[in-house]
Amino acid sequence: MSGYAVLIRESSNRVYDGDGARLLAAELAAHRPHLRAALTTIERCGPDDPMDLHLTIEGDLDEHDRRLLGNTSGLRLLFRRHGDLLEPVALPVSAEHDSDLITIQRYRGKTNEQFTHLLVNLTVLAASPADDRRLHLLDPVAGRGTTLNRGLVLGFDVAGVEKSGTEVDAYRTFLSNYWKDHRVKHKLHRERIRKGPHAGSQRFSIRLGTGQRIDVAQADTSAVGGVFPGRKFDVIVGDLPYGVQHGARHGEETDRSAARLLETALPEWRRVLRHGGAIGLAWNLRTLPRAEMITSLREHGFDVVDHPRSFEHVVDRSITRDLVVATR
Ligand SMILES: C[S@@+](CC[C@H](N)C(=O)[O-])C[C@H]1O[C@@H](n2cnc3c(N)ncnc32)[C@H](O)[C@@H]1O
Structure with missing residues (x-):
């Protein structure tokens, strides 16, 4: 298994949470149509942990893709997949003020x-x-x-x-x-x-x-x-x-x-x-x-x-x- 996995940002609004992964996939499709993002529940972080990884991205990410991902609305963490192992990927984030x-x-x-x-x-x-x-x-x-x-x-x-x-x-x-x-x-x-x-x-x-x-x-x-x-x-x-x-x-x-x-x-x-x-x-x-x-x-x-x-x-x-x- 290769490619990337995305941990979705939890929203302060539980209703929006349910749609977070789908909306992030739609945002990626608008910005970078070549990135094949799929909605899948691939891992569970723990039996009671609600933070499933909901989005996978196939293929490689260039510098532009990474910059874009660093400024998407729903991404919390990005991982590179090596078989079953997930390696955290640092993303460039440019922000003029604290969030x-x-x-x-x-x-x-x-x-x-x-x-x-x-x-x-x-x-x-x-x-x-x-x-x-x-x-x-x-x-x-x-x-x-x-x-x-x-x-x-x-x-x-x-x-x-x-x-x-x-x-x-x-x-x-x-x-x-x-x-x-x-x-x-x-x-x-x-x-x-x-x-x-x-x-x-x-x-x-x-x-x-x-x-x-x-x-x-x-x-x-x-x-x-x-x-x-x-x-x-x-x-x-x-x-x-x-x-x-x-x-x-x-x-x-x-x-x-x-x-x-x-x-x-x-x-x-x-x-x-x-x-x-x-x-x-x-x-x-x-x-x-x-x-x-x-x-x-x-x-x-x-x-x-x-x-x-x-x-x-x-x-x-x-x-x-x-x-x-x-x-x-
Ligand atoms: C959905 S709220 C926007 C909330 C805003 N995004 C926020 O997070 O604080 C819509 C706003 O439009 C304002 N509004 C409604 N009609 C307006 C008008 N004709 N001119 C200016 N503001 C108007 C309302 O007072 C309300 O604050």
Whole structure:
């Protein structure tokens, strides 16, 4: 027996755990179609140990493959197989910040961290390269920043729009404490907008010692162009409201319909996405069928990327999540 075996990362969400191996295989198929990854339960680490190895990869891995595997969302450890023996393989991992930037915050409505990583990876993969500069990532429905934090770990500049002042407040407080606790040089600027259509809402910017910038504004996402005038983003990544928890929580009509949100937001998102940039969206299939999502993106001038395997998975009884990636 040769090739490689993957120990899947355990998720903080038990439901997602069940799909972890399949989603990682789909991610690998999107990035490196030549890698033949198969779902198999090949070993048990112990009688009560739930950490079966669920994924095997045939053939050899070059440096590029290893770098890619080091940044996949679901891989915990990689082993080279020698018959029944498994040899751990060191993977190059480049991270600008500790991963606890993404894991510390716990709150209702948080997008699964591994899934967010997957969505960001697939979106970045679809975008044409952006010379030698930092990528600019926008989350147009940012919540408390899971996507933005992933972007920061990957070394990007990030910007977010979120309509809930409570979420923006909580995210700002978290970030400023985090940089202080981790002794990262940073400069925070916050303001409350006094005039115009966004009067009363808040925004903040943080400049990090690493040179990265974080800009977050409380606003409706369909106003993103006015919120960040003149800015163009390489990737837009968002986990749309599910129409279930958030509708109930904020009690607003717009939260209940991803379709209606897309109708007003897609033209604006396209405007702020640079040519060659990519958008990656996650949403609840129970509120919007995949075919309608794709039609909507096409009608707004995006080219939808066809993935070789499905990323659809069940989150809970009322949410079946899917993702789509498209380019401008
Ligand atoms: C699924 S949550 C995203 C959660 C986020 N990824 C996180 O982990 O914190 C969707 C977010 O979209 C926000 N939202 C809904 N409609 C919006 C709109 N029209 N403009 C801006 N934000 C909106 C909601 O307040 C909610 O925080």
